[in-house]
Amino acid sequence: MTDSARPPTQNGAEPVLAAEGLVKYYGRVEALRGADFELYPGEILAVIGDNGAGKSTLIRCLCGADIPDEGQLYLDGQPVHFRNVQQAKDAGIETVFQTLAVAPALDIATNLYLGREIRKRGPLGQVFRMLDTATMRRLAQDQVTRLGIETLQDITQAVETLSGGQRQAVAVARAAAFGSKVVILDEPTAALGVRESRSVADLIKQLRDSGLPIVLISHDMPSVFELADRIHIQRLGRRAAVITPATHTMEEAVAIMTGATAA
Amino acid sequence: MTDDIATTTPGGAPGAPSGAAPAASRRRANPFQALLHAHPSLGPLIVLIVSAVIFGIINTRFFNPANLSIMLQEVAVIGLLALGQTIIILTAGIDLSVGAVMILAQMVMAGLAVTNHLPVVPALLIGFVVGLICGGINGVLVTRFHVPPFIATLGTLGVFTAAGLKYANGQTLTPKPGNLLLWTGNIISLGSFKITVGVLIMLALYLVIGYMLGRTAWGKHVYAVGDDAEASRLVGISSTQLLISVYLLAGLIYAVAAWVQIGRVGDASTDISSTLNLDSITAVVIGGVSLFGGRGVVLGTLFGALIVQVFQTGLALAGVEELYQQLAEGLLVIAAVTVDQWIRRVRR
Numbered sequence: 001m002t003d004s005a006r007p008p009t010q011n012g013a014e015p016v017l018a019a020e021g022l023v024k025y026y027g028r029v030e031a032l033r034g035a036d037f038e039l040y041p042g043e044i045l046a047v048i049g050d051n052g053a054g055k056s057t058l059i060r061c062l063c064g065a066d067i068p069d070e071g072q073l074y075l076d077g078q079p080v081h082f083r084n085v086q087q088a089k090d091a092g093i094e095t096v097f098q099t100l101a102v103a104p105a106l107d108i109a110t111n112l113y114l115g116r117e118i119r120k121r122g123p124l125g126q127v128f129r130m131l132d133t134a135t136m137r138r139l140a141q142d143q144v145t146r147l148g149i150e151t152l153q154d155i156t157q158a159v160e161t162l163s164g165g166q167r168q169a170v171a172v173a174r175a176a177a178f179g180s181k182v183v184i185l186d187e188p189t190a191a192l193g194v195r196e197s198r199s200v201a202d203l204i205k206q207l208r209d210s211g212l213p214i215v216l217i218s219h220d221m222p223s224v225f226e227l228a229d230r231i232h233i234q235r236l237g238r239r240a241a242v243i244t245p246a247t248h249t250m251e252e253a254v255a256i257m258t259g260a261t262a263a
Numbered sequence: 264m265t266d267d268i269a270t271t272t273p274g275g276a277p278g279a280p281s282g283a284a285p286a287a288s289r290r291r292a293n294p295f296q297a298l299l300h301a302h303p304s305l306g307p308l309i310v311l312i313v314s315a316v317i318f319g320i321i322n323t324r325f326f327n328p329a330n331l332s333i334m335l336q337e338v339a340v341i342g343l344l345a346l347g348q349t350i351i352i353l354t355a356g357i358d359l360s361v362g363a364v365m366i367l368a369q370m371v372m373a374g375l376a377v378t379n380h381l382p383v384v385p386a387l388l389i390g391f392v393v394g395l396i397c398g399g400i401n402g403v404l405v406t407r408f409h410v411p412p413f414i415a416t417l418g419t420l421g422v423f424t425a426a427g428l429k430y431a432n433g434q435t436l437t438p439k440p441g442n443l444l445l446w447t448g449n450i451i452s453l454g455s456f457k458i459t460v461g462v463l464i465m466l467a468l469y470l471v472i473g474y475m476l477g478r479t480a481w482g483k484h485v486y487a488v489g490d491d492a493e494a495s496r497l498v499g500i501s502s503t504q505l506l507i508s509v510y511l512l513a514g515l516i517y518a519v520a521a522w523v524q525i526g527r528v529g530d531a532s533t534d535i536s537s538t539l540n541l542d543s544i545t546a547v548v549i550g551g552v553s554l555f556g557g558r559g560v561v562l563g564t565l566f567g568a569l570i571v572q573v574f575q576t577g578l579a580l581a582g583v584e585e586l587y588q589q590l591a592e593g594l595l596v597i598a599a600v601t602v603d604q605w606i607r608r609v610r611r
Contacts, residue, residue, distance in 0.1 A: 086499045101497035105490040105557040106483070114487055115498040117480035129479040158300070 014077045016041050016213050017062065017093070017182050022071035024057050031057040032068065033237035039182060039215055044208050046216045046224040049234030050257055055217055056186075058234060062215070063095040063184050064088030075181065092181030098190060100171040104160035108152060109133075109140040111159055112174045143177045144169075147206050151199075165196030169203060176207050183207060184215040189223055201227055221250050233257055299606045303551040304563035306602055310549075310595075311566050311573065318577030325580055328455040334572050339447075339461040340365075340527060342568045343520035344539060345546035346465075346472055347513035349564045352547050353476070354489040354509055355556025356405060356412035362539030363423035364397040364514060369521035370427050373436040373531030376444055383443040391518045397423055398514020402507035420540065427533055435532035438525070447526030461523035468516060473561045485509060490557025545592055546571055549599045553607070570595065 015038040024032040032054045039045050049055040060066035062073065064082030073080050075091055082088040085095065102111045113136045119125035120132040140155045149169045152162075159167055168188055175183045185204065189197040197220070204227055208214055218224050224231060225245045233240045233256050241256050248256075255261040299306055319325040344361050351358045372390030375381040381389075397419070404415035438444045447461035476482035487495040488502045495502055525531050536542075550567025552559025574591045 085497065089499065097497055099493065099497070101491075101494040103487040103490040103494050103557070106486060110483055114483065114495070115500050117483060119480070128474075129481070131478055131480060131483070133478075161300075 013040055015039055015074070016076060017215075018074040018077075019058075019062065019068075020072050020074070022058065022061055022068045022073075024054075024061060024066065024068050026057075030237060032061070032071075034071070035234070035237060036239050037062065037232065039213050040230075041213055042208065042211065043229040044204065044214045044216055044227050046218060046228035046231045047234060048218065048221075048224060048231060048253065048257060049240075053234040053257070054237040055234045059095075059184060059186060059215070059217055062088075063093055065095075089178070092179060093184065094175035094179030094182070095184040096168075096171045096175045096186060096188060098186045100167055102159050102167060102171055102174075105158055107158050108144075108155040108162075108170050109137045111170060112136070112140045112143065112155075112177060116178065139177075140173075143173050146210075147173055147176060147203060149173060149203065163196065164192050165199055168192065168196070168200050172200070172203055172207065176210070176212065179212060181212075182215065183212050184217075186217045187219065188216070189218065189220050197223060221254070225250055225253075235259060296606060296608075299602070303553075303559050303606070304566060305551075306599075307549060307551050307563050307566035307570060311570050314570060314577065315573050318573065318581065321577070322580040325577055329457075330576065330580075332457040334569075334576050335462050336457075336459050336527065337576075338568050338572045339459065339465045340520050340524050341539070341542055341546060341571070342465045342565060343468065343516055343523060344543040345550075345564045345568050346468060346561060347516035347520075348543040348547050349550075349552055349559070349561050350472065350476070350485060350509050351412070351513050352489075352544075352552055352554060353485050353556060353559060354506055355492070356489075356506070356509075357416065357544065357554070358401065358510075358513060359413065359416040359540050360397065360401065360420040360423050361517060361543050362535070362537070363420050363427060364394055364517040365521045365524065365539065366533055366535055367397065367423050367427040367430065368393045368518040369524055369531045370431045370436070370533065372518075372521060373438060373444060373525060374430060376442065377436045377438055377531075378434075387443065387522065390521060391515055394514040394516070394518025394521070395511055396514070398510040398512070398517070399507065401514070402510030405510065406503040406506050431533045435530050435534070437530040444522065444525050444531075445529065447523045448529065449526070459526065461526050464519065464523060468519065469561055469565055472512075472516075476561060481505070481508070486557050488556075542571065545596055549595050551599065551603065553603045554600065558603070558607075567599075 017037070017039040019035065019037040022032045022035040022037075023030070035054060035058050037058065047055055047059065057066065061068045064085045064087055067083060073082070080091060082091070088095070103114065106114070118132045118136050120130045124130045125132065137155055144152045144155060151166055152169060159170060162170065172185065172188065188200050188204070192200060201223055204214060204216065216224070216227060228245060231243050231245070231253060233243065233253065235257060243253060243256070252261065315325070324330060344365060348358055348361055368390045371393045372386050375386035375389055376383050401416055401419055404410045404419070405412050447459065447464060449460045450457050451460065451463070476485060484495065484500050484505050487500060488505050492502055524535070546568040547564050548554060548567070549570050550559065550563035550565070552563055571592060574595070575588050578588050578591065
């Protein structure tokens with residue numbers, strides 16, 4: 001841990017998203033006890049940890065869902081404060097929550113643009129507030145194609161007619177469409193079967209290859225070891241270690257997670 | 264387990280083909296279900312047409328222009344009340360104070376114009392403001408005080424009814440002929456078919472609200488909040504602001520209904536059918552708008568209101584006892600909710 005006010009660099013690259021000394025209390029429970037975090041450009045960083053380690057709290061602080069009591073967040077090296085999720089989104093950090101946050105009765109294109117709808121140009125849009133549905137559908141289709149999600153053929157389909165994996169794909173596509181700096185995925189394969197997890201994993205790789213750094217919270221160790229460039233292990237409210245799939249095995253990672261081994 | 268990622272068929276469009284794999288076709292085997300899912304007002308339209316045809320066969324007077332005119336004029340008030348009710352139900356709420364707001368607004372408009380001799384336009388506008396205030400009270404109770412809509416509006420039903428009775432003091436107020444308050448009762452003839460200004464106002468408001476719901480971001484947010492309030496919150500939609508706007512708008516619509524009511528009957532009194540609240544909900548539900556929120560269109564509500572009217576008039580013309588009208592409405596409501604539940608099962 002360095003003493004300087006800026007987070008450490010890696011190969012000269014500055015972290016896209018970083019946090020230093022985060023402390024967070026929920027009532028009398030200290031969920032984060034001086035947690036640090038760095039996410040470098042172009043990588044998939046997995047965050048693993050047992051229940052109660054402070055994973056969820058850490059992520060909530062990073063995406064604006066919670067405000068840390070102490071500590072500092074940095075985006076592209078600059079200190080930032082997020083009072084809510086919307087501020088984090090405006091800064092370019094998109095989060096796919098475990099519940100996906102899609103409205104089932106509405107179609108894919110509408111869900112993609114929910115809260116950020118595009119209006120028609122000119123008086124139709126300004127005065128009558130008319131939505132430019134055609135453009136939103138076209139852009140949604142482009143986004144879906146760009147990510148290589150062949151299974152979402154009809155973006156006018158209601159989301160509730162999709163399978164779990166397809167819904168996850170919609171949520172990820174939404175984050176990818178608007179996330180300009182970071183995409184955070186919270187347990188993306190938790191509710192999915194083997195086949196569907198496979199395709200979501202491919203989607204995540206696609207996303208990384210398109211240039212977005214990704215934070216991936218997951219209990220799915222095989223998936224973590226397949227996808228992650230680096231693995232952040234959270235334990236007892238702090239970062240216990242950062243390892244890579246190349247330098248450690250799954251068993252060693254689990255051992256660090258549970259405290260059986262020191263980092 | 265079928266390969267449900269690599270191959271999929273679009274299911275939302277009408278007449279969707281059955282799925283590629285056997286398991287998918289089990290889920291998608293019913294194109295009619297998918298059709299109703301995509302077009303929620305189709306069911307009510309079918310019921311409307313079929314029932315009108317049947318009643319027309321039973322008694323050909325049903326299709327007299329005079330009879331059709333009267334039916335449409337009767338629908339004007341309930342149609343407007345049901346319109347306000349629709350946007351509230353779309354947010355997974357409900358409004359039991361509908362009739363009470365209308366009566367209160369009605370008495371205030373008429374009272375100011377007739378008793379206090381206020382010029383009619385300000386009296387009308389103040390009546391509209393009363394509607395807004397009542398809607399606003401409902402909205403605040405639901406959003407800031409987190410009172411479930413059913414309870415909140417059950418409470419305000421009592422409060423607004425009392426306010427209306429107190430303001431009216433037992434009087435019936437009759438505006439002089441030619442007064443703007445009675446304008447909504449003016450007849451417009453299209454050949455032997457007569458409609459009132461009130462009917463036109465109702466249709467115009469249906470068009471406006473239908474546009475707002477279908478073509479603006481606000482409309483999408485109404486559906487989103489009704490469908491999944493938590494998801495809407497996570498994408499940054501303020502459900503508080505949205506719900507308050509919905510309740511305010513509904514209140515305004517009820518006040519317009521009050522104006523149409525004065526024109527239709529010729530006077531303003533508190534002696535109005537006490538079933539207005541439930542009638543408005545009936546029209547909405549029969550119209551295919553889901554009580555659980557997030558689904559349905561105002562066109563459906565219009566069909567729903569017309570269906571109720573068609574049954575009432577048709578059964579009367581068929582010489583059937585009034586109690587069967589009640590029976591028919593009850594059965595229609597149950598059928599509509601059952602169909603809604605069945606449509607909702609279009610999912611994987």
